[in-house]
Amino acid sequence: MPDGALEQTVSRMRRDLAAAYRLIALFGMDDGIYTHISARMPDGPGGEKRFLLNPYGLRFDEVTAANLVTVDETGAVIDDPYGAGVNAAGFTIHSAVHMARHDAACVLHTHTVAGVAVSSVREGVLPLNQWSAQFHNRIAFHDYEGIALNLEERARIIADLGEKQVMLLRNHGTLILGRSVAEAVKLAINLERSCKAQVAALSMGLTPVVLSDEVAEHTARQYQSAYDKQEERGGRDPEWDAYLRQLETAAPGYQG
Template structure:
């Protein structure tokens, strides 16, 4: 039940930060146990409506195992998420967004630039995957996981962002850093010429970012307090 509650909270937080896209995009989490099952949103609910009991359990083939609400899932969501869950034992959660600033940076020729401390904390964790169309082709899974490698963050070119982590709190923390870096870049580039840090500064920050996911120990309890004050009820 803890994973369900955490994943429902993550959906609500995405809505709270304004990163949702109506009923589209997806966050998923692996269900503890020997079965290859994971939880994902029911196709048709807005993110601020998601509760722990409404999440749908599916197997590695995208077949619904247990439905708490609408009982259907987005097939494109299954393609992307199953690829990561099936290939990475450490991918306890996967989060994918179409948030505008993330899409904008994914479409930028140079991708994410070291324009802020936040971006520099992300760069060593970041990979890229070229757009192939709406993710309905299961053949794309092999290319996506090859591009992701062992990274925790990905820019899906012309499409959006993706993060993967051991837990929901860790994966959301990666997502927050990546989205914040994209937001800063869009604002910085709208102001005119930008100032680039030294290569030494970029390298030093990359070395300092190696335990970035550990920040979840501090960020997640604070995020839950924020959510409880703004949009409670996700745990039901």
């Protein structure tokens, strides 16, 4: 890749990842300084693997394109504009996923109230509406093993994830893979809406209408086709552009 094109790619990736942090905060899906969103950068000049991550100790609404940290696959810092390092332990799951799934340009992990609630019930996400139907038979599960500090757990997470893009970490939260940062964020927002709607619907004490397997699968394929076409096209993404415009009003400093 020519130097100019590489610089443009990295600049856009930094902008998109900073936008992801800000959007997750804006939608109330962050958890203080915990959880992470990582993005895979083009390999370094010597073929070294490089990833972008948030500086340790910053809230998601404090992340900018300029203060993102570059790390290698072990979490060792390559470039640290902010000077606070990273939570290397928090990156271990992300690193394992990135290295096992080369289609994962972005790995997004959340602990939201609705996401944790749905991850804590055996049924997981039910096909109750259009949002949740897109995930029908497309969610992996990994049983809780305690705070994810045991490096041996990474292999089990990868095995449980398989080829899926979305995982419910039982009793813990969600893990989402995107072929781009934009795709990861869109999946995360729709999964959060699905979980919130499910919690709301089941709390009414009335009889839920669960979509049939046929309708849910048809809807899931419709969503998948739309996502596939967007990733194949590359370039302009109207939905992502709309989110970026929202940030220009709500958090105009994220690109700095």
